[in-house]
Amino acid sequence: xxxxxxxxxxxxxxxxxxxxxxxxxxxVLVLFFVYGFILWSTWISFSNSGMLPDYTWAxxxxxxxxxxxxxxxxxxxxxxVFGLLYIVSCTVLGLLLAIxxxxxxxxxxxxxxxxxxxxxxxxxxxxxxxxxxxxPGLGLERTMHSLGWESFSFNWLIDANMAIYTVVIxxxxxxxxxxxxxxxxxxxxxxxEMIKAAQIDGAPTWKIYGRIIIPxxxxxxxxxxxxxxxxxxxxxxxxxxxxxxxxxxATAVPATFMYSYAFSRNEMGxxxxxxxxxxxxxxxxxxxYLYSELREPRS
Amino acid sequence: xSFLHIHNVHKxxxxxxxxxxxxxxxxxxxxxxxxxxxGCGKSTLLNMIAGLDAISExxxxxxxxxxxxxxxxxxxxxxxxxxxxxxxxxxxxxxIGFGLEMRKVPKxxxxxxxxxxxELLQIENLLNRKPAQLSGGQxxxxxxxxALVREPQLFLFDEPLSNLxxxxxxxxxxxxxxxxxRLGTTIVYVTHDQIEAMxxxxxxxxxxxxxxxxxxxxxxxxxxxxxLFVAGFMGSPSMNxxxxxxxxxxxxxxxxxxxxxxxxxxxxxxxxAALETWCDRDVILGLRPEAITxxxxxxxxxxxxxxATLEVALVEPTGADLYVxxxxxxxxxxxxxxxxxxxxxxQSTRFAFDVSRMVGFDPESxxxxxxxxxxxxxxxxxxxxxxxxx
Numbered sequence: 001x002x003x004x005x006x007x008x009x010x011x012x013x014x015x016x017x018x019x020x021x022x023x024x025x026x027x028v029l030v031l032f033f034v035y036g037f038i039l040w041s042t043w044i045s046f047s048n049s050g051m052l053p054d055y056t057w058a059x060x061x062x063x064x065x066x067x068x069x070x071x072x073x074x075x076x077x078x079x080x081v082f083g084l085l086y087i088v089s090c091t092v093l094g095l096l097l098a099i100x101x102x103x104x105x106x107x108x109x110x111x112x113x114x115x116x117x118x119x120x121x122x123x124x125x126x127x128x129x130x131x132x133x134x135x136p137g138l139g140l141e142r143t144m145h146s147l148g149w150e151s152f153s154f155n156w157l158i159d160a161n162m163a164i165y166t167v168v169i170x171x172x173x174x175x176x177x178x179x180x181x182x183x184x185x186x187x188x189x190x191x192x193e194m195i196k197a198a199q200i201d202g203a204p205t206w207k208i209y210g211r212i213i214i215p216x217x218x219x220x221x222x223x224x225x226x227x228x229x230x231x232x233x234x235x236x237x238x239x240x241x242x243x244x245x246x247x248x249x250a251t252a253v254p255a256t257f258m259y260s261y262a263f264s265r266n267e268m269g270x271x272x273x274x275x276x277x278x279x280x281x282x283x284x285x286x287x288x289y290l291y292s293e294l295r296e297p298r299s
Numbered sequence: 300x301s302f303l304h305i306h307n308v309h310k311x312x313x314x315x316x317x318x319x320x321x322x323x324x325x326x327x328x329x330x331x332x333x334x335x336x337x338g339c340g341k342s343t344l345l346n347m348i349a350g351l352d353a354i355s356e357x358x359x360x361x362x363x364x365x366x367x368x369x370x371x372x373x374x375x376x377x378x379x380x381x382x383x384x385x386x387x388x389x390x391x392x393x394x395i396g397f398g399l400e401m402r403k404v405p406k407x408x409x410x411x412x413x414x415x416x417x418e419l420l421q422i423e424n425l426l427n428r429k430p431a432q433l434s435g436g437q438x439x440x441x442x443x444x445x446a447l448v449r450e451p452q453l454f455l456f457d458e459p460l461s462n463l464x465x466x467x468x469x470x471x472x473x474x475x476x477x478x479x480x481r482l483g484t485t486i487v488y489v490t491h492d493q494i495e496a497m498x499x500x501x502x503x504x505x506x507x508x509x510x511x512x513x514x515x516x517x518x519x520x521x522x523x524x525x526x527l528f529v530a531g532f533m534g535s536p537s538m539n540x541x542x543x544x545x546x547x548x549x550x551x552x553x554x555x556x557x558x559x560x561x562x563x564x565x566x567x568x569x570x571x572a573a574l575e576t577w578c579d580r581d582v583i584l585g586l587r588p589e590a591i592t593x594x595x596x597x598x599x600x601x602x603x604x605x606x607a608t609l610e611v612a613l614v615e616p617t618g619a620d621l622y623v624x625x626x627x628x629x630x631x632x633x634x635x636x637x638x639x640x641x642x643x644x645x646q647s648t649r650f651a652f653d654v655s656r657m658v659g660f661d662p663e664s665x666x667x668x669x670x671x672x673x674x675x676x677x678x679x680x681x682x683x684x685x686x687x688x689x
Contacts, residue, residue, distance in 0.1 A: 191382055191384060193380040193381065193382045193384035194382075194384040194385075194386060196346075196349070196351050196371075196378070196380070196384065197378065197380060197384040197386075197445075198386070198397070199351070199370075199371045199372060200349060200350075200351075200371045200372060200376065200377065200378050200398075201372065201397050201398035201401050201445075202372030202373075202398060202401040202402055203372075203397070203401045207401070211386070211388075211389075211397075212386050212388065215387075215388035216387055216388060
């Protein structure tokens with residue numbers, strides 16, 4: 001207001017437009033490459049596309065082909081098994097580790113970092129490492145044999161019925177530390193006087209956790225589950241590195257299904273349909289969460 | 300044998316010596332207030348009584364039983380916390396009944412006890428609410444209900460009113476006092492607010508830097524402070540502390556105080572023998588604002604009034620009183636006059652000093668100079684006699 005009128009015009013107009021100007025390139029890029037291609041994929045899923053995009057309308061043909069595909073059935077079943085085990089194990093183990101770390105132990109900082117390290121690795125590294133470790137000819141089984149335990153056998157990685165569980169083990173190993181950190185932050189936020197009050201009230205430690213502390217961690221549970229659920233649905237690189245979707249199609253998940261149909265089987269239409277389906281599932285998870293998170297401060 | 304006996308209790312956190320040998324004993328039904336500035340160790344002492352902090356040295360006896368090593372839940376105590384520490388996932392009834400539930404009291408009995416406590420605190424209509432739906436005052440009541448319902452031997456309060464607004468704080472203070480009178484419970488209460496201490500306590504323990512400064516009835520602590528710290532800490536506005544020289548004029552022992560309008564000499568009537576040894580030396584005199592008045596409102600029946608003319612520096616009306624500030628001994632001195640007195644700064648007026656209430660302090664050690672040296676410190680021996688007298 002104190003600026004002279006001559007410079008006010010330019011200065012104020014610049015102030016008004018500068019943020020928009022700076023943000024507009026990224027806005028345009030996101031609009032085109034994210035939302036544009038979402039629309040494009042959706043369109044492709046209703047087209048006759050094979051190896052190359054073909055824009056002739058095919059109605060729900062690709063969608064019905066997707067749902068009658070045997071591999072897609074396996075992929076859906078796997079994602080259920082994987083997702084459920086992954087979310088439950090990470091949450092339970094993460095909470096357990098957080099509670100143990102919360103007992104004012106020595107070297108807590110170091111331990112916390114160690115548990116968090118796996119999160120710093122890429123899924124490819126995790127997958128490769130666990131593939132070596134669980135490979136009967138290379139890793140655990142062979143080590144046990146060379147140590148003299150000849151009857152030891154752990155061949156889940158090459159067992160079509162069990163391979164998906166090895167992926168769960170590796171994924172849990174990677175994410176548990178992160179979930180533990182989330183729970184630890186939640187535990188640290190709990191009023192210490194409340195725990196003292198419960199002690200005076202005569203509650204044993206496990207009841208203090210069960211009745212007073214864990215019920216207060218509800219928002220952390222919600223965040224952890226949302227984070228884990230979308231990681232589970234997106235899981236791709238870990239499986240590619242560890243099992244390549246095999247043996248056979250035993251560890252196929254929707255993401256590997258989409259990749260193989262789009263790029264090796266030349267079925268862009270089906271691949272797009274599966275991609276759109278995955279997007280819809282993730283959106284169904286994330287949108288209510290974001291809605292509840294963003295709405296809360298106002299009430 | 301006293302009901303709660305804190306005997307030579309020390310607390311050390313590594314190198315820091317937080318409590319340096321505290322001795323306090325109270326009787327059943329006493330309301331002990333631990334008061335002092337922050338960091339004086341009062342909350343640590345309370346936590347040690349509760350069993351939430353370990354005792355480094357010394358003994359804690361409750362009803363004759365040594366409770367040093369008992370788990371908090373087995374000490375038969377209940378505690379009300381500053382943050383109320385209500386369990387957010389439980390209803391009010393669940394909160395109040397949790398201690399009973401943990402002690403495996405049958406459900407019907409529990410419900411009865413919850414109902415009784417709720418009636419006592421007038422929160423029956425809140426029993427099904429969650430703590431988040433309550434106001435500060437209501438949470439405070441629930442926290443008290445949680446303590447009351449178990450009918451423990453000893454109640455501990457850790458600054459329970461400090462999170463309430465000023466008006467509510469006064470109301471709750473009254474209510475706590477009423478509860479204490481009605482139930483006759485024994486209470487240990489921590490606060491930094493000396494008004495709370497004065498109004499609630501039957502015994503006040505003034506603490507500073509991990510040491511007990513004085514233990515006594517509120518009136519004793521107020522009228523007969525052990526040292527400069529207690530004198531300055533208790534009372535609002537605080538005690539006037541004036542540098543004066545003790546002199547002998549003929550037969551009389553007097554304190555000569557410098558003032559811009561010429562020296563004022565006040566006769567010494569209290570602790571005369573002790574102050575006599577301070578002849579021709581400087582001491583610090585303590586005189587409460589209400590012991591310096593206008594001549595008309597001076598209490599000539601109980602006190603010994605001595606008048607002097609001084610210049611008014613400042614007038615502070617509070618409605619109920621008129622605080623008049625004057626200069627004495629190089630300091631601002633507060634006098635409490637009747638509200639009608641029409642005084643203005645610069646004007647000279649008569650001040651009436653009640654010298655029977657005047658106390659003297661050693662300027663070096665800050666200790667009280669008094670005739671009865673045995674009553675000097677709040678020792679265990681003294682506490683026990685006090686307890687018997689009460």
